[in-house]
Amino acid sequence: xxTIDMKEAGFAYDKxxxxxxxxxxxIHEGEAVGLIGANGAGKSTFLKILTGLLMPSGHVQICGMDxxxxxxxxxxxxIGFVFQDSESQLFMPTVYDDLAFGPRNYGMSREExxxxxxxxxxxxxxxxxxxxxNYRMSGGEKRLASIAAILAMEPDIILMDEPSxxxxxxxxxxxxxxxxxMPETKLIASHDLDMIMETCDRVLLIGEQTLLADGxxxxxxxxxxxxxxxxxxxxYCLQEPVWKPTGNHI
Amino acid sequence: xxxxxEAIRELADMDTLAAMDSPVHRRHPLAKLxxxxxxxFITVSFPIYNLSGLIPMVLYPVFxxxxxxxxISTCFYKxxxxxxxxxxxxxxxxxxxxxxxxxxxxxxxSAGMLSFLALLFKGIFALMASFLLIATTNIEKICYAxxxxxxxxxxxxxxxxxxxxxxxxxxxxxxxxQAYSLRAPGQRGLHYSxxxxxxxxxxxxxxxxxxxxYESMQMRGFHGSFYxxxxxxxxxxxxxxVLLWTAFFVTARLFNLSVxxxxxxx
Numbered sequence: 001x002x003t004i005d006m007k008e009a010g011f012a013y014d015k016x017x018x019x020x021x022x023x024x025x026x027i028h029e030g031e032a033v034g035l036i037g038a039n040g041a042g043k044s045t046f047l048k049i050l051t052g053l054l055m056p057s058g059h060v061q062i063c064g065m066d067x068x069x070x071x072x073x074x075x076x077x078x079i080g081f082v083f084q085d086s087e088s089q090l091f092m093p094t095v096y097d098d099l100a101f102g103p104r105n106y107g108m109s110r111e112e113x114x115x116x117x118x119x120x121x122x123x124x125x126x127x128x129x130x131x132x133x134n135y136r137m138s139g140g141e142k143r144l145a146s147i148a149a150i151l152a153m154e155p156d157i158i159l160m161d162e163p164s165x166x167x168x169x170x171x172x173x174x175x176x177x178x179x180x181x182m183p184e185t186k187l188i189a190s191h192d193l194d195m196i197m198e199t200c201d202r203v204l205l206i207g208e209q210t211l212l213a214d215g216x217x218x219x220x221x222x223x224x225x226x227x228x229x230x231x232x233x234x235x236y237c238l239q240e241p242v243w244k245p246t247g248n249h250i
Numbered sequence: 251x252x253x254x255x256e257a258i259r260e261l262a263d264m265d266t267l268a269a270m271d272s273p274v275h276r277r278h279p280l281a282k283l284x285x286x287x288x289x290x291f292i293t294v295s296f297p298i299y300n301l302s303g304l305i306p307m308v309l310y311p312v313f314x315x316x317x318x319x320x321x322i323s324t325c326f327y328k329x330x331x332x333x334x335x336x337x338x339x340x341x342x343x344x345x346x347x348x349x350x351x352x353x354x355x356x357x358x359x360s361a362g363m364l365s366f367l368a369l370l371f372k373g374i375f376a377l378m379a380s381f382l383l384i385a386t387t388n389i390e391k392i393c394y395a396x397x398x399x400x401x402x403x404x405x406x407x408x409x410x411x412x413x414x415x416x417x418x419x420x421x422x423x424x425x426x427x428q429a430y431s432l433r434a435p436g437q438r439g440l441h442y443s444x445x446x447x448x449x450x451x452x453x454x455x456x457x458x459x460x461x462x463x464y465e466s467m468q469m470r471g472f473h474g475s476f477y478x479x480x481x482x483x484x485x486x487x488x489x490x491x492v493l494l495w496t497a498f499f500v501t502a503r504l505f506n507l508s509v510x511x512x513x514x515x516x
Contacts, residue, residue, distance in 0.1 A: 051469060053468065076470075077471065081469045083465075087421075088462035091414055091463050091466070091467070093268070093388055093389075093390070097390070102471055105473075131269070133266060135262040153470060
């Protein structure tokens with residue numbers, strides 16, 4: 001089943017400021033897709049036009065619904081969007097309140113809200129943060145809580161904008177494990193190409209205001225000339241190591 | 251430069267206090283709001299020379315401090331900037347009105363002194379009650395209580411968003427001041443030549459951040475009004491809370507409890 005369908009889609013602030021154009025692609029249910037591109041290439045804009053936070057030109061459909069004002073409420077119920085900046089995503093006083101915010105807005109019962117909050121916290125393995133105040137969390141904890149806040153919505157499609165930034169290696173590893181276990185359709189925008197390699201089967205490469213490449217993750221992420229043309233590099237795991245591990249410092 | 255981080259911390263501290271658990275915290279927000287408003291209204295309505303009648307009103311904040319587990323020192327620390335203003339309100343009374351009323355152990359008490367003390371106590375009591383309301387009820391619950399009173403949704407949401415926006419504005423200002431001070435060592439505060447661009451940048455940055463926050467809210471089903479599902483249901487104990495305090499306030503206002511108690515023990 002097609003969950004995301006774009007035909008001649010794009011976004012421009014005005015006729016002189018075109019951010020994205022001629023986007024043609026389909027993403028099927030359960031697919032894990034990486035979205036890569038240089039800084040300012042339009043990755044965040046790409047994600048925002050899928051959610052209707054920016055209104056796209058052309059034809060964009062989410063789960064069979066056109067991205068228009070009439071369908072926004074239903075579309076947003078189906079899509080979870082993890083923002084690049086966790087600080088902006090967490091605005092309630094405690095983690096619990098933040099996780100419950102979405103389900104409450106959709107009028108769910110107290111029991112259902114409680115179940116979803118607990119389930120999301122368990123999935124992220126951060127139950128200990130349940131009653132923590134947002135102000136008193138580290139950057140990494142905020143990132144995990146903001147992902148949990150989206151999981152509590154139980155969306156069909158999860159969009160993530162740089163999910164691994166601010167995470168330490170252990171939490172990054174946990175996130176990769178979690179992403180691989182998620183059955184939902186995922187679209188992950190990131191510069192962390194190693195993470196994209198580990199979590200996605202397919203990659204969309206954005207550059208020059210449009211979709212430059214769409215294909216198998218391994219094929220695109222090993223194409224050095226294509227990546228360098230787009231101000232990217234091969235993933236670290238494919239590069240020649242600068243230093244060899246010694247492992248006898250303690 | 252530390253003032254800003256101090257302000258952010260103090261704002262967060264209020265949320266910490268409101269997140270505590272106590273019999274006062276568990277009261278329905280509307281019950282607390284109604285009792286607080288009534289308390290302030292009755293406290294302020296005491297005649298200006300009726301200091302002895304006013305004194306029993308201290309029982310309400312003292313009882314709440316005891317029951318909620320919030321230290322009274324926290325209240326006075328938080329209100330340290332407002333308390334001098336309260337003193338300033340009646341500071342001229344002892345000088346302008348020297349009519350002597352009575353004397354205690356050779357110390358003559360003038361009408362001005364009495365009215366000054368009454369004003370001071372009224373102010374302190376009202377502030378303590380307001381502090382206790384905020385310290386035991388988070389902003390979402392206060393807004394919920396206001397919406398129970400059928401205040402327009404837009405006003406309530408505005409209040410809630412403004413509260414959140416203040417902390418966001420402070421955080422942005424804090425980051426900018428830190429960045430400024432690191433590149434202007436030895437300089438005290440912001441140089442006046444940067445005030446314009448600083449304020450402009452602060453506005454743009456905080457608006458940008460506020461819009462990201464709003465986008466995040468929209469993505470989670472926010473359509474202009476908050477949904478308050480986690481609020482306690484009104485219980486019989488809430489009704490009792492309102493009735494008992496109302497009875498006490500009205501009694502204290504109608505009868506001089508200090509005098510009555512004095513007569514009892516005399």
